[in-house]
Amino acid sequence: xxxxxKTDKKLxxxxxxxxxxxxxxxxxxxxxxxxxxxxxxxxxxYSGMKIGTAQPDKREKAGVxxxxxxxxxxxxxxxxAAYQKMALKTVKDIQKQGKMPFLTGGSAFxxxxxxxxxxxxxxxxxxxxxxxxxxxxxxxLFQMLRGLDKxxxxxxxxxxxxxxxxxxxxxxxxxxxxxxxxxxxFDCLILGxxxxxxxxxxxxxxxxxxxxxxxxxxxxxxxxxxxxxTDVLKNTIGYAEFAQGPAxxxxxxxALHTEQFAKRQMVWFKKDKRIHWxxxxxxxxxxxxxxxxxxxx
RNA sequence: GGGUAGGUGCCGGAGUGGUCAAUCGGACAAGACUGUAAAUCUUGCGCCUUCGGGCUACGGGGGUUCGAAUCCCUCCCUACCCA
Numbered sequence: 001x002x003x004x005x006k007t008d009k010k011l012x013x014x015x016x017x018x019x020x021x022x023x024x025x026x027x028x029x030x031x032x033x034x035x036x037x038x039x040x041x042x043x044x045x046y047s048g049m050k051i052g053t054a055q056p057d058k059r060e061k062a063g064v065x066x067x068x069x070x071x072x073x074x075x076x077x078x079x080x081a082a083y084q085k086m087a088l089k090t091v092k093d094i095q096k097q098g099k100m101p102f103l104t105g106g107s108a109f110x111x112x113x114x115x116x117x118x119x120x121x122x123x124x125x126x127x128x129x130x131x132x133x134x135x136x137x138x139x140x141l142f143q144m145l146r147g148l149d150k151x152x153x154x155x156x157x158x159x160x161x162x163x164x165x166x167x168x169x170x171x172x173x174x175x176x177x178x179x180x181x182x183x184x185x186f187d188c189l190i191l192g193x194x195x196x197x198x199x200x201x202x203x204x205x206x207x208x209x210x211x212x213x214x215x216x217x218x219x220x221x222x223x224x225x226x227x228x229x230t231d232v233l234k235n236t237i238g239y240a241e242f243a244q245g246p247a248x249x250x251x252x253x254x255a256l257h258t259e260q261f262a263k264r265q266m267v268w269f270k271k272d273k274r275i276h277w278x279x280x281x282x283x284x285x286x287x288x289x290x291x292x293x294x295x296x297x
Numbered sequence: 298g299g300g301u302a303g304g305u306g307c308c309g310g311a312g313u314g315g316u317c318a319a320u321c322g323g324a325c326a327a328g329a330c331u332g333u334a335a336a337u338c339u340u341g342c343g344c345c346u347u348c349g350g351g352c353u354a355c356g357g358g359g360g361u362u363c364g365a366a367u368c369c370c371u372c373c374c375u376a377c378c379c380a
Contacts, residue, residue, distance in 0.1 A: 018335075043335055053335080079332040109334045120332055157329065160338040170331075180331045237335050256324090261335050267328065 008095050011186040012288060013040075013115055014104040015269050016193035017262035019203045023056050025193065025281065026104040030064045033288055036094045037061075038087060039068040040105025040114070043236050045083065046074040048226070051211050051219045052238030067094070074223065074232040081120040084113040091186065100292070108268035115190075117183035123170045133165045144168055149176035189291040191284055192275040200262055208255040211238060217246065237261060 012029070014022050026037045039045055043053040047070040050057070055069050067090045072078050087103070091114070094101040105111060112118065133141060141164040146153035148171035157163055170177045195203060220242045223233060233239045237257045241247040269275060278284050 041335085042333095077333075080334070081332040084332090107334065109330075109336095113331095118331080123332070125332065152331085156331095157338055160330090162333070162337045163330080166332075177331065231333065231336090235333070235336050240335090258335080260324095263326095265335085268330085 009185065009187050010095065010100060010292065011091055011115065011188045012100060012102050012291070013111060013188050013190045014102060014193070015108075015111060015190060015275065016106060017200060017265045018106050018258055019054075019200060019207045019262070020193040020195050021203075022104050022106065022193055023054075023060065025191075025278075025284065026102045027056070027060065027062050027064050028281065029284060029288065030100070030102045031062065032285065033100050033292070034098075035100035035102045036065040036067060038090050038094070038101050038103045039066070040087065040103045040107060040111045042078075042083070042105075042107040042110055043232075044069055044105070045078070046070065046072050046232060048223050049074060049219070049236065049239070051214045051216045052236065054207065054211070073227070075227040075230045077125060077231075079125070080109050080113055083110050084118070084120070087114045088185070106265050108265065112268075115184065115186060115188045117185050119181045119183065121170050121174065121178045121180070123173045126169055129169055129172070130165055133168055134161075138164065141165065141168060145171060148172065152177040188274075189287060190272070190275045191287065192269055192277045194266070194269075194277055201259060204258045204262065205255050208251055208258065211254075212251055217242065
């Protein structure tokens, strides 16, 4: 009798702020537990942005398969929903091989849709409509949304134009903004790394210095030459700082922006009670062992 | 030594007799998050508060005035210029 093993749905997730050492840990764990690393980072997913997003290089990957890193050209409009589709497929694929996926990254809005199975409304970006809406005032957009979907209007952030526009975009399509439903498909073990404020600051400083030494400026230039200042480039720390000619003081600014970003990342993770905050790697080993045992019964 | 410009909250920088605890940026803190998420957005940011208000504040001291960050005197400090 064929029995569908629960192990098929196991997924280890590794979260934490930038520069916390997620990638390093993921590789070690993947090696130990026969796994593969899956990118859950909204910027490491782009191709060519190696230095500035700290994509793992060949040496760091240490023979462990890495998925979804550097696969989207930075000129393309990408999205959480598009990522979700790819990640779902990738994770399942790894599971099918009897291996353990290690979903690793710092982009909460990419991670949660995958592990919680968010059902995004199927409404792609409409650049023409967006451009039109962009010229309207906040109040006008809000009115418009209220006319279309009173309920969504009640809890939307009235001052966030981008959200307002998106909501209108969806509502125009469906007559309203469908409430998002969540259908989790995996059994997840969520591990978190948080070095703490001071340590993280030090790590970020070091990391920024390293990036510049590795030739970040050159990387930026070649990307811009190839694609121009795309939205992705303009919206990525380490690249944006070059948009008006190198900002000054460059290294300090990049480090500062990275720190601020790290704080924002932690807002998501702090409130997630499912996360096991790690003190050391041993703890991770133990947790994973236990996690795999339970499900292979 | 002489001249000029200045000294404002953690920082930059408005204000130039009342409506100023002081516009606005930045930093910092907390938070939101429905296909841009390393994005976008919100709130707080002198101290105390029974949330009515109270107290201390615009280099120091003194004065004018009903009332001063704003006017006068004096002292200290900073930048630049002339010696």
